[in-house]
Amino acid sequence: MLSIKNIHANVEGxxxxxxxxxxxxPGEVHAIMGPNGSGKSTLASVxxxxxxxxxxxxxxxxxxxxxxxxxxxxxxxxxxxxxxQYPVEIPGVSTTNFIKAAVNExxxxxxxxxxxxxxxxxxxxxxxxxxxIGQSLLSRSIxxxxxxxxxxxxxxxxxxxxxxxxxxxxxxxxxxxxDALRIVANGINKLRxxxxxxxxxxxxxxxxxxxxxxxxxxxYKGRIVKSGTKELALELxxxxxxxxxxxxxQSANV
Amino acid sequence: xxxxxxxxxxxxxxxxKYGFVTNIDTDTIPKGLNEAVIELISKKKNEPEWMLKWxxxxxxxxxxxxxxxxxNVKYPPINYQxxxxxxxxxxxxxxNSLDEVDPELLRTFxxxxxSLDEQKRLSGVAVDVVMDSVSIATSFKEQLSEIGVIxxxxxxxxxxxxxLVKKYLGSVVPMTDNYFSALNSAVFTDGSxxxxxxxxxxxxxxxxxxxxxxxxxxxxERTLIIAEDESYVSYLEGxxxxxxxxxxxHAAVVELVAMEKAEIxxxxxxxxxxxxxxxxxxxxxxxxxxxICAGKHSKISWTQVExxxxxxxxxxxxxxxxxxxxxxxxxxAFTNHHQQADTGTKMIHLGKNTRSRIVAKGISAxxxxxxxxxxxxxxxxxxxxxxxxxxxxxLLGDQCGAHTFPYIEVKNKTAIVEHEATTSKIGEDQxxxxxxxxxxxxxxxxxxxxxxxxxxxxxLPMEFAIEAQKLLAISMxxxxx
Numbered sequence: 180m181l182s183i184k185n186i187h188a189n190v191e192g193x194x195x196x197x198x199x200x201x202x203x204x205p206g207e208v209h210a211i212m213g214p215n216g217s218g219k220s221t222l223a224s225v226x227x228x229x230x231x232x233x234x235x236x237x238x239x240x241x242x243x244x245x246x247x248x249x250x251x252x253x254x255x256x257x258x259x260x261x262x263x264q265y266p267v268e269i270p271g272v273s274t275t276n277f278i279k280a281a282v283n284e285x286x287x288x289x290x291x292x293x294x295x296x297x298x299x300x301x302x303x304x305x306x307x308x309x310x311x312i313g314q315s316l317l318s319r320s321i322x323x324x325x326x327x328x329x330x331x332x333x334x335x336x337x338x339x340x341x342x343x344x345x346x347x348x349x350x351x352x353x354x355x356x357x358d359a360l361r362i363v364a365n366g367i368n369k370l371r372x373x374x375x376x377x378x379x380x381x382x383x384x385x386x387x388x389x390x391x392x393x394x395x396x397x398x399y400k401g402r403i404v405k406s407g408t409k410e411l412a413l414e415l416x417x418x419x420x421x422x423x424x425x426x427x428x429q430s431a432n433v
Numbered sequence: 434x435x436x437x438x439x440x441x442x443x444x445x446x447x448x449x450k451y452g453f454v455t456n457i458d459t460d461t462i463p464k465g466l467n468e469a470v471i472e473l474i475s476k477k478k479n480e481p482e483w484m485l486k487w488x489x490x491x492x493x494x495x496x497x498x499x500x501x502x503x504x505n506v507k508y509p510p511i512n513y514q515x516x517x518x519x520x521x522x523x524x525x526x527x528x529n530s531l532d533e534v535d536p537e538l539l540r541t542f543x544x545x546x547x548s549l550d551e552q553k554r555l556s557g558v559a560v561d562v563v564m565d566s567v568s569i570a571t572s573f574k575e576q577l578s579e580i581g582v583i584x585x586x587x588x589x590x591x592x593x594x595x596x597l598v599k600k601y602l603g604s605v606v607p608m609t610d611n612y613f614s615a616l617n618s619a620v621f622t623d624g625s626x627x628x629x630x631x632x633x634x635x636x637x638x639x640x641x642x643x644x645x646x647x648x649x650x651x652x653x654e655r656t657l658i659i660a661e662d663e664s665y666v667s668y669l670e671g672x673x674x675x676x677x678x679x680x681x682x683h684a685a686v687v688e689l690v691a692m693e694k695a696e697i698x699x700x701x702x703x704x705x706x707x708x709x710x711x712x713x714x715x716x717x718x719x720x721x722x723x724x725i726c727a728g729k730h731s732k733i734s735w736t737q738v739e740x741x742x743x744x745x746x747x748x749x750x751x752x753x754x755x756x757x758x759x760x761x762x763x764x765x766a767f768t769n770h771h772q773q774a775d776t777g778t779k780m781i782h783l784g785k786n787t788r789s790r791i792v793a794k795g796i797s798a799x800x801x802x803x804x805x806x807x808x809x810x811x812x813x814x815x816x817x818x819x820x821x822x823x824x825x826x827x828l829l830g831d832q833c834g835a836h837t838f839p840y841i842e843v844k845n846k847t848a849i850v851e852h853e854a855t856t857s858k859i860g861e862d863q864x865x866x867x868x869x870x871x872x873x874x875x876x877x878x879x880x881x882x883x884x885x886x887x888x889x890x891x892x893l894p895m896e897f898a899i900e901a902q903k904l905l906a907i908s909m910x911x912x913x914x
Binding site for chain 1: 860869870883884
């Protein structure tokens with residue numbers, strides 16, 4: 180599904196990612212953890228194609244295609260979805276209209292006709308139930324005046340509507356209280372399928388109580404320094420990042 | 434960012450699709466303006482003596498006036514002797530039905546998306562069509578007349594309803610009001626006339642479509658709408674013109690009169706040829722529009738979507754004379770390339786407990802300049818007058834300008850005037866968010882701009898809201914940054 184090989188990336192001339200390797204197979208859920216500033220969100224941005232990030236080395240294959248050659252919108256249409264850490268407000272544009280445009284752009288890319296109003300509404304209803312989101316929220320200007328929980332639920336709703344092959348969830352748990360976290364996590368779990376891969380980016384282990392990852396990676400100073408199964412996350416929770424980072428820093432000093 | 438800017442620029446490159454010329458025999462008079470020309474226009478229109486006198490009086494005033502220089506627009510001096518003041522498609526003496534309209538004309542309007550064909554007409558919308566200096570056809574006239582609604586060309590009204598025209602023409606916009614209203618009063622050629630009798634709610638939208646076709650001509654239209662006590666009418670005008678290298682002048686005057694408890698809703702979708710991307714050609718749209726809420730509890734609401742014209746100079750206004758009357762102004766002005774717009778409104782509060790609301794949205798792209806200019810005046814007698822104004826500007830790219838000139842004059846202590854203004858740019862974050870969902874930059878800009886303009890678009894009648902939305906999308910294709 181996604182194959183990241185030796186990716187190096189700069190932001191404003193500073194190297195943030197220093198050789199990332201990651202292999203994600205269909206249906207797998209990978210969690211990327213790490214202390215603040217380790218490059219987690221940079222990785223998400225690089226994969227989505229944010230233009231301030233310059234890839235200096237390496238390659239990324241997404242379903243066999245050279246991801247880095249694709250425009251931002253074509254990556255999305257190919258099935259890459261990024262749930263934003265800070266979803267953006269667009270005044271005057273309802274989520275319904277926004278997602279309708281997105282769904283139809285994707286269909287156009289796939290050579291399909293736009294969805295008619297009835298099919299679209301039916302699809303909306305289905306997905307709304309899945310992520311426990313109400314019509315009234317979807318009729319409001321997207322993300323404008325939404326609470327933290329509403330914004331994140333809205334992201335998961337969009338993910339449900341766009342049915343991506345790969346979903347990257349960037350700190351989806353940040354700023355959520357326990358109830359909101361549960362709802363968001365339930366939504367994500369319902370969206371797990373044998374051919375959909377998920378990349379969870381998180382600082383805390385608590386999200387992984389709700390979403391069980393197949394693999395956990397620790398990102399530190401732009402590199403994946405440790406990989407394991409979900410037990411690694413528990414260990415991190417218990418001992419903190421220090422137990423890994425200290426040994427890395429020490430070996431670097433030797 | 435650079436790529437986005439380019440996309441914005443591309444979006445801004447879109448072609449004007451109404452720019453064709455209809456090849457039709459046109460009856461034009463020689464260029465130039467003098468008393469003889471005015472007499473000729475009046476004669477061609479077979480006008481009564483009083484009308485000609487009125488025109489000549491206006492002309493005499495105009496000669497003494499100076500062209501205004503206060504708007505925030507720049508253009509070379511207009512040579513008023515180099516304009517043709519009357520141009521009309523040649524036609525049979527008297528049309529008995531639409532079947533007699535020149536087929537070439539019918540095709541023209543079909544191309545513009547306006548079908549005059551009886552069967553295919555927009556259902557529920559009566560249309561008056563004005564090409565160059567004359568009204569070509571008015572639909573649904575008979576059905577409307579059954580309930581007492583008069584909807585016809587102003588030329589016809591001068592013949593058929595002189596008492597109404599005499600009473601109201603120039604009553605809201607006096608011929609001496611300003612340079613262009615004086616010029617219009619002298620040489621106006623056609624336009625629409627609507628009269629809604631007491632207690633009648635006009636059952637369909639009334640609409641006028643203005644088309645400039647002839648070369649070197651100016652269009653000077655005159656529209657007059659009178660709503661008697663407790664009546665209601667919704668009126669819409671649209672306009673287009675061919676693409677030409679020289680500038681053409683359009684100087685219209687629109688007057689609205691709302692009596693007690695009457696309501697007039699006036700919507701404009703203005704799409705005159707804006708000139709090419711280098712600023713060559715385009716229409717000078719110098720228009721005076723004003724309504725008076727003459728009776729208590731009356732209401733006048735202006736909605737405008739301005740995407741065309743090289744230069745727009747226009748301030749649809751409301752005089753709130755009747756107590757408890759309401760004035761509204763909703764505007765979206767989009768400028769691209771080298772377009773210049775100086776537009777806004779005047780809300781003149783005279784009566785007690787009068788209310789007004791202004792929502793103006795300016796969108797600038799390319800190297801264009803977009804100014805909002807508005808006056809809110811509460812006179813001494815206007816106890817408890819209230820105004821709320823909101824002016825928002827959206828900039829696409831970094832070479833355009835947005836300006837706001839609000840004027841507030843309050844002479845009554847109980848009046849409350851609120852003004853809010855914002856200026857924003859389409860954010861990179863917004864664009865990235867849209868693109869990550871598969872919406873390309875161009876479509877994203879359209880989406881964001883439509884969202885920005887939505888509050889105003891919502892005021893338009895349904896069919897036109899959709900049209901206006903499309904128009905906005907076309908006008909700004911490629912303008913994100």
